[in-house]
Amino acid sequence: MESGTCHGPHKHPCGLSLLVRSKATGLLGRPACPSLMPPPHRHLGVLTPMGLCPLARMPLLRDNFTGPLHPWARPEVLTCTCWGAPIIWDGTFDPDVAQQGAVQNLTIGLTVFAVGRYLQKYLAHFLETAEQHFMVGQRVVYYVFTEGPAAVPRVRLGPDRRLREEREERVARWRRWQNVSMVRMRTLHAALGGRLGREARFLRSVDVDQHFSGTFGSEALAESVAQLLLWHYRWRRRLLPFERDARSAAALDPSEGDFCYQAAVFGGSVAALRQLTVYCARGLRRDRARGLEARWHDESHLNKSFWLQKPAKLLSPEFCWSSDVGRRAEIRRQLLWAPKEYALPRG
Numbered sequence: 001m002e003s004g005t006c007h008g009p010h011k012h013p014c015g016l017s018l019l020v021r022s023k024a025t026g027l028l029g030r031p032a033c034p035s036l037m038p039p040p041h042r043h044l045g046v047l048t049p050m051g052l053c054p055l056a057r058m059p060l061l062r063d064n065f066t067g068p069l070h071p072w073a074r075p076e077v078l079t080c081t082c083w084g085a086p087i088i089w090d091g092t093f094d095p096d097v098a099q100q101g102a103v104q105n106l107t108i109g110l111t112v113f114a115v116g117r118y119l120q121k122y123l124a125h126f127l128e129t130a131e132q133h134f135m136v137g138q139r140v141v142y143y144v145f146t147e148g149p150a151a152v153p154r155v156r157l158g159p160d161r162r163l164r165e166e167r168e169e170r171v172a173r174w175r176r177w178q179n180v181s182m183v184r185m186r187t188l189h190a191a192l193g194g195r196l197g198r199e200a201r202f203l204r205s206v207d208v209d210q211h212f213s214g215t216f217g218s219e220a221l222a223e224s225v226a227q228l229l230l231w232h233y234r235w236r237r238r239l240l241p242f243e244r245d246a247r248s249a250a251a252l253d254p255s256e257g258d259f260c261y262q263a264a265v266f267g268g269s270v271a272a273l274r275q276l277t278v279y280c281a282r283g284l285r286r287d288r289a290r291g292l293e294a295r296w297h298d299e300s301h302l303n304k305s306f307w308l309q310k311p312a313k314l315l316s317p318e319f320c321w322s323s324d325v326g327r328r329a330e331i332r333r334q335l336l337w338a339p340k341e342y343a344l345p346r347g
Contacts, residue, residue, distance in 0.1 A: 065218040066093040077330050081258065081314065087228070088219055089316040090332040098219045107139040108221070109200030111191070112208045113168070113184055114146045122208045124153040131158060133212035134204075141199055145187060166191065182284040185298055189277035197270045204267035210320070222313035224268035224276070226306050230317040230325055232260040243300040248292050249283035250300035252307060261306050263299035265320045268312075279305045 071079035073091040080086055110130060114123040127142060134140065139160040144152050149165035157163060168187055188205065191197070202221050232240055240260045243250040267273070280301040287294060294300035318331050 065098060065221045067097045069093055074330075077316070081310075083310050085311060085313055087314040087316055088319070089330075090318055093219045095215065095217070095219075098217045105139065106201045106218075106221075107141060107199055108135045109141050109143055109196055109203040110134060111143045111145065111188060111196075111203060111205045113187075114144055114152070114208045116147075118208055119146055119148060119151055122210075124155065125211050126206075126208050127153065127155040127163070129212040131155065131161065133214060134216045136215065136217065138218070141196075143191065143196055145184075145191075164195075182281070182288065182298065185277045185281040185284060185301075189274060189281055192270055192274045192277065197274070200270060202267065202269055203273050205265070205273075207264040210264065216319070220267065220313075220315055220319065222268065222311075224272040224306075224309070224311045225266065225313045225315060226259070226261040226311035227265040227315045227320050228317055229260040229262040230321055233317050235260070241295060242303060243294045243296070245292065245294070247290060248294045248300070249286045250294040250304045252304060257303065257307055258310070259314065261299075261303050261311075262320060263296075263302050265315070266302065275309065276302070276305050279308075 069079075069086050069088075070092050071086070074089045077089055078087060079089060079092055086092070112123070112126060123144065130140075130142070140162070142161075142163040143166055144163065145166045145168040146152060147168060149167050152163070152165050155163070168183075192203070196203070204220070204225075237257055238254060240257060242252040242257050242260070244254070245251055266276070268276070280298055283301040283304065284294075284298060296303075321331055
C-alpha cells in the first residue's frame, strides 16, 4: 500500500453510467485514456479489489440532498473516501428522497461546449436525453457555449427549464482540442462571474458527446463534486496517469493524488467552481507560457486542484460509463458515452 494523504487500502471507484460517451474522443475530440495504457494494465481493474468503507465511518455518511446514505448496500465497492466524502453508487441513496430535493427550489446550471460539427452531431441528443433524465423537477438552465448560436437545435423544454446560447468565438479559433480545453476553463470562470453565476446555485459541466440513459438527480449535487474516471477506478495510485513532469503546474508527486478524476463531468456550487476553474486556467496558462502541455491537459490540472481541495462528493463510474470498458458486474449504467469518432473534424 502506497503512502499518502489517505492511509489504509487505496482503491479507485468511478461514477454511475448516467451518461453514455462516444468512442475514441471526448467532447472536444479528447482522446480516450486507453491510449496511454500499456496493454498489460488496461484490464488491471478487473483483478484489483476495491476495498471497503470503514464500519465506523458508515453511520456518519449523510448528504444534504439525499438524507442518510446506505454505504453497506454496495459491499462490493468502495463507498467513502479517507476524508469522509461519500462515493455515490446506485443503491447507496434513496431515490425518492433525492427527488424531493426539488422542493428546495434550486436552479441548476448545465454547461456544455458544442463546437463545429460536434454541435450538429451530438447536441440535440444530449439535450433531449437531459430533458428526460437530468434534475427532473428542478429548475434547470442549459448553457450552450458555441461559435454558432443560430445552429443550436430547438429542443422542447419542460416547465422551469431554459436554454441559453453563449457565443464563444475564442473556441472557434482553435482546432486542437488541447487549446479548446484551456479556453473552456477560462470561459467557464468568466461565465460564473456573470449571468450564469447569478442565475444558478449549482452547476454541472458535461462533455457534449454523451447522453443520459437514467435518472441524474440531486444525489449528484454537493459543494464540489468529482467524477471518478472509469478506466482507473480500481487502480493503485502508483499506476494512475497523473502529470509527473515537475515543470508543469499540474504535476503530482508519486506519493500524491487520491483518485483519478474525469474532466468530462464535474460540478459543484458556483463559488467552488470559480475556485476550481481559475486554478485550472492559471495552471494551463503557466504551462503554455513555458512551452509545456500536461499529459491530460485540463484533466491533469483538474486532478491537481481536487488533490489540493478535496471534493465533498465523488460520483462512481456508473455516472459516466463507456461500452469500450466492457461489462463490469458493479456497474448499473445511466450516463453513457457515444461512439467516439477520431476523424470527425470540429470545424
